[in-house]
Amino acid sequence: MTLRPPVASRLSATDLTLAYDGKVVVRDLSVAIPEGELTVIIGPNACGKSTLLRSLSRLLQPAGGQVWLDGQAIHAYPTKEVARRLSLLPQSASAPGDITVKDLVARGRYPHQGLLSRWRAEDERAVQKAMAATGVDGLWAEPVDTLSGGQRQRVWIAMVLAQQTPLVLMDEPTTWLDITHQIELLELLEHLNQDHGHTLAVVLHDLNQACRYATHLIAMRDGKIVAGGRPKDIVTVELIQQVYDLPCTIIEDPVAHTPLIIPLGSRPGRRA
Numbered sequence: 001m002t003l004r005p006p007v008a009s010r011l012s013a014t015d016l017t018l019a020y021d022g023k024v025v026v027r028d029l030s031v032a033i034p035e036g037e038l039t040v041i042i043g044p045n046a047c048g049k050s051t052l053l054r055s056l057s058r059l060l061q062p063a064g065g066q067v068w069l070d071g072q073a074i075h076a077y078p079t080k081e082v083a084r085r086l087s088l089l090p091q092s093a094s095a096p097g098d099i100t101v102k103d104l105v106a107r108g109r110y111p112h113q114g115l116l117s118r119w120r121a122e123d124e125r126a127v128q129k130a131m132a133a134t135g136v137d138g139l140w141a142e143p144v145d146t147l148s149g150g151q152r153q154r155v156w157i158a159m160v161l162a163q164q165t166p167l168v169l170m171d172e173p174t175t176w177l178d179i180t181h182q183i184e185l186l187e188l189l190e191h192l193n194q195d196h197g198h199t200l201a202v203v204l205h206d207l208n209q210a211c212r213y214a215t216h217l218i219a220m221r222d223g224k225i226v227a228g229g230r231p232k233d234i235v236t237v238e239l240i241q242q243v244y245d246l247p248c249t250i251i252e253d254p255v256a257h258t259p260l261i262i263p264l265g266s267r268p269g270r271r272a
Contacts, residue, residue, distance in 0.1 A: 010035055010070050010199065011056060011086065011167055017064035018051050018223075024063070025051045026223040033167075038193040039201045040210040043220035044244055049203045050091055052220070053171050056201065057088040083111035086167035087160045091175070091203075095144040101155050102140040105131055108162030130161035133188055135181075149176035157185065161192075168192070170202045174209070182206075186213045211235055212256045219243050235259040 009032035018026040026048045033039050033056070041049050054060040056067055058074050067074040069085060077085075087108070095104055108130065109123045131137040134154040139147065144155055153176045160168060170189075174182040190213055192198040204210045210217060211231040219227045219234070221243045227234045240248050246263055253260040 009033055009068075011068070011201070013052075013056060013062075013065060013067045015065035016052075016055060016062050016067070018048070018055050018060060019063045020051070024223075026055075028065070029223065029225060030065075031218065031225060031228075033199060033201045034216050035199055036193075036197060037199060037216040038189060038214055039199075039216040039218060040214035041201065041203045041218045041220060042205075042207060042210050042243070043226075047220045048223040049220055050171050053088070053169050053201065053203060054090070057086060057169050058082055059088070059090070080111050083163065083165070085165055086169060087163040087165040089156055089160045089168075089170040089173055091171040093156050095152070095155075098143040098145060100140070101136055101142050101144055101147075101158075102127065102131070104144050104155055105136075105158045105162050108159040108164075111163060126162045126164055127158075130158040133161060134158040135184070150178060150181055153177055154181065154185075166198060168198055168200045170200070172203050172205065174204065174206070182209070189213065207240070207261050208253070208259075211258045211261070212253060231258050235261070 012032040014030045016026055016029045017024060029052070031052070041052070043049050051060065055062055058067065069077065069082065074082060105127050106123070109126060112123070128137065131140060134157050136151065136154050136158055139151065139155070144152055147155065153173070157173060160170070173185060177185060186209060189200055189202065193200055193215070214231055217229065217231045217234060218225055219239060226243055227239055235250065237248055237250055240246050240261060248264055249262045251260050251262065252258070
């Protein structure tokens, strides 16, 4: 049987089998990242979320199945062409040597430059805009390895934004960020999606942040997709129990009017 990509999505996968060191993590998984949506992928540790994102970005070669980008197998594209269409913030990123903030963010412009291209005004604008959006413009001359964990994370996010791709993948981008910067980042992603038309796929661990900011939610467990859809449509007590083995109750978030998950734990009646 010849695999074909789903029609309604620029980025999708059919019948994926993914493995590390001979150990299968994901088997026969098919998924489509909905065009124009802010998709958040949730699930317990080691369920295959990061592995799926690495495969969708072409960092991991599937053991079986196919990833599709704009109607073609993703491995049929030259590397730079993939990087012009999608960007990825991996879970753990390391900067080379004593590179400065601006120089690292500027690397996001690499896919848009040819062998003999000079630095252009549009490249400078993209870098400045990305640094301002992530609040690191005041750190432009600082070596990245001297920054705090939260500052470094924002610099990496700025590099991804400077790449200016219509598809953006981020693996746990709120790691290392305090709650203020977590919300600022999620609001930035919401802005990119709603006001600039970017399609995003983001792995998050915070369920309530996922429910508040996602327009499309994918829940995974044991290398399989358990549910997918709008948070209001799929997030139930039964789903959270199925995915996380977590007793909970769900109320409406009084601000966002999205599902708000209240864990019950083993002693729900204990005093604070």
